[in-house]
Amino acid sequence: MSAAINRLILPQIKSLVISFIVISGICCESREVSNENSASMRPDTLSALIDSTKAFYYFDTALILQKKKIYRESTMFFDLAVHSGYPDVHEAHHQMGNNFYNEGIFSMAIFEYNQAIQNNPKKDYRSFYNRAYAKYYLGMHQSVICPDVDSAIAYGDTSNIIELCKEKR
16 A cells, blocks of 8 residues: 555656756755755755655645544544655544544544543643543543543633533543
8 A cells, every 4th residue: 555655646646846946956056055054955855855845745645534433544644744755744634533443443533532632732622622532432430531621621611511521520
């Protein structure tokens, strides 16, 4: 499968990178960089640019597949984005959790929401919210669900998620 993906994606990525390099002047003679520095910088710069471009391409492809409800392939592309250096690791894991949730694989959804929460410095409520519902659909006790409900509320959720813990309160 990865060989087919590379045949389809890498030529597009290569043309995007070449276009960006030409537009930005990374490889142009007019750039004021000494020959010593430019020789050592270009491969690293080009490699980083290619990796970054691939990561964003994978993430965008995953979003498109997710909108078309092709969840397994979407999850694969989110994972490729994370392993290619996509900068918003939290969002990629959150979206993978959403894919598993939509497929009814709640234990994997919880795992991905855990990863999203662990990688999120802003503490976005969405992962707590979704993890609470995944736990609910797995039949977990309210004592396990309610801390996620409390965190979701603390970080800005204004929905009716509190109903998951109404018996406790």
